[in-house]
Amino acid sequence: MKTVLITGCSTGFGRDTALHFLDHGWRVFATMRDPAASTLPTSDHLRVLPLDVTDADSIAAAIAEAGPIDVLVNNAGAGWLNALEGTPLETVRDLFETNLFGTIAMMQAVLPEMRARRSGVIVNVSSSSLYKPLPLLSVYRASKAALNALTESAAHELSPFGISVRIVMPGMAPSTSFGDTARSRIMEDGGFPEAYADYAQQTLAAMMEAADGTVTVGQDVADAVFRAGNDPDCPAVLPAGPDAIAWAKEA
Template sequence: MSKTILITGTSSGYGKATAEHFLRSGWNVIATMRRPDPDVFDAPISRLRVLPLDVTSEQNIAVLIEAAGPIDVLVNNAGIGGVGAFEAMPMSLIRQLFATNTIGVMAMCQAVIPQMRERRSGMIVNVTSSVTLGEFPLAAAYTASKQAVEGFTASLAHELRYFGVGARLVEPGYAPTTKFGANAVVPVQDLLLGEYAEFALPILEAFARPTLMTRETDVAEAIWAAVHDTTEQLRFPAGADAVALAEAHSQADCASLFGSKGVNSEAGA
């Protein structure tokens, strides 16, 4: 019998690529998005269900879990971006970041854990970012929302292991082809005070011309590896830039990737 994976944030980018990857491999896929659009995927497939989900709504999550039925794997991919000077970011927008990127992940985990614990099987994969692997300027609040998920998942993995349930992290790098910018809470130019312009310009230019980057398929493959992992490995960097950062991080040498005025163009986000 085919297993079932539930993936949040599948309207584009990493989530869509992951849904397609698992569909090609014979899985049943529940693809969720705020505004369901089956046409996102190339052709109707009997093993695919596209369902509505707002991860910031507990009621919406409860309705989804009831409709979904048994879930073997949960992938928390839904998220919003936030790039700009922290000084210029209203607290209301910071709360939005945490509501989706952090609390939304926790709420989805809490919703599926009971059935996985009862079955003594299951896997949760939380998608964060390579900002957790290096110090990225102009991403303070966003980084905090993703770092919180890293700590949460590391602790959760210990709790769930006792019941035969896994928890893993996938850390994607920077992929210009995704809609990260489009999903930002406000455009970056609105979160740059004039005083930050000179500092920010070389950083933004570097991100516009990355020499190492992440492909959507890199993330789908990393999620596949995390789902099938039997070694208790917690973190799975995804993409050439994320892998480079992870290797530097493991050597306590992340600082070497950054200049005094900004971020190296090889850094991912």
């Protein structure tokens, strides 16, 4: 039985992905900062573990508990919606800490064992916002652009050791807690600059209208991640969801 470890499984894409792997007969380690918040079902093949991707001790403990990992899914991420001018540098650092540095730390934690076995797959969950220069997402997109650059180079670096590294690019998913959290933070950390308020409301309304009826759902991402983790012929970059696929074709 193959083993997958997935970060950020308390809700949304991570939870759906964990269930998808479980349904396909995998041994699943679903990780999250607070396992008490888990709504995942009880199963002999599912373990919920505490894991904070910004904490080295937490990462080491989860990796040790899981044992040899066939597929690592770096799904944990932080969202942010605000004008560049209204984004404190502390928030910028927090976003990069989770979206980039946390992924690097997870990859470094599993690579020695994967390299020794000369097999393994790492799937990094990015964002389809990189297909378009969307406003109010400059800092978030920067963190995901760095993640993509990391993944692309790592894929070449690790292929001689039998390790595949791939990117999944989910589309917009307004119904997820990730999207809700990102939108709610628009007034946090110093607030939204008043000069941008009208523009921001118009932009957000246009985004929601454009996404109406074509948004990504959790199963889209779960399907894409599962393919990235299993299909040797999977593209290096895989859009997930109807809007993401459409944007990829336009890019």
